[in-house]
Amino acid sequence: MLNIADTLHRWCREARPFALATVVDVRGSAPLPVGTSVAVDEDGDAVGSISGGCVEGAVYELCRQVLRDRAAPQRAWFGYSDDDAFAVGLTCGGELDVLVRRIDPTTEPQIGAALEDMVQGKPTAVAQVVDGPDDLLGVTLSVLGDGVASHGTLDGAETDRAVAAQAVAQLRAGRTARIELGGDADSCPERLSVLFHVHASRPRMLIFGAVDFAASLSQAGKFLGYDVTVCDARPVFATRARFPHADEVVVDWPHRYLERTTVDARTTVCVLTHDAKFDIPLLRLALELPVGYIGAMGSRRTHEERLRCLREQGVAERQLDRLRSPIGLDLGARTPEETAISITAEIIASAHHGSGLPLSQGAGPIHRPTPTPIRSATGRTPVSAGERPGLEESAAS
Structure with a gap:
């Protein structure tokens, strides 16, 4: 329902009854994830999509029926039929389980x-x-x-x-x-x-190093929905004018800022400073935290020297395995804008367990299933950097 929240909010304010069809289970290569919704009001106005067009007509009619008959909630299953290519179904080969129910905002x-x-x-x-x-x-x-x-x-x-x-x-x-x-x-x-x-x-993207690459990365991060912070110890470079797309521009030593800010499992840390006096204390701290992604820019030689310094600082190998360096996917990027795409592509692949390979070279479903969710009533609390988890708690997925 989040995909149509603005319209549903308006309908609720107008006390307008509507039918809400929501994807409650996905199997195979379905185009949209669990939680995606379509809504239809009593005038027949519709908003949203649950399949990219494959089954929208059938879902619309089911919504109209539930509204008209004031019926109890109904379940509908949509799959693919090899026997009848014109049957209502998903041409991508996936399967959707949809729940349709009438909602009256007044009750x-x-x-x-x-x-x-x-x-x-x-x-x-x-x-x-x-x-x-x-x-x-x-x-x-x-x-x-x-x-x-x-x-x-x-x-x-x-x-x-x-x-x-x-x-x-x-x-x-x-x-x-x-x-x-x-x-x-x-x-x-x-x-x-x-x-x-x-x-x-919004998840946080922390960019350390007020360089040209950071300007493009902050714009790409903003486009992807991140709350973007750019941090650098040099006030002449860390300015709002240079980073208009960032939500926050901070002048401070990177490790000192990371120590006092709040992070969680959705936070990405991108180190673009190219300077060991900034990189080493920053990465040593970042690798202790339960953030989702840690990447550092530099050549392979820089990376090897960085690893040597971190080992000397006592950083364990399983922590070093979390470090994505050189940062980004191999797209042949040259410009800051292309490099930003390379970095954000790796962040997306890391978050969704993607291979980073061209889809044309793969096999199986294009749309990956959502990772297994938390099953207990306890969750990981966003932590501030001053709270040190044990190493067994710090591995990011």
């Missing part, structure tokens, strides 16, 4: 409240039951990022607490995911499958 104010928080940029999660008892199918609970405020109820206080705790964990991970919960009397009596629609704060 479900928690949805409007959650959408209000989302459009205001507040971290918010909407928990939607997608499998379980019939009377709970499609029921929602919304939770703010701090876990203190919640709207709606599912199946009593124990269930609500268990779902809210998992919502907070998913917000910390910054990931929309389907989670299996419950089945025990202590936490959540009913066995439920819950889809958490997560609108998290």
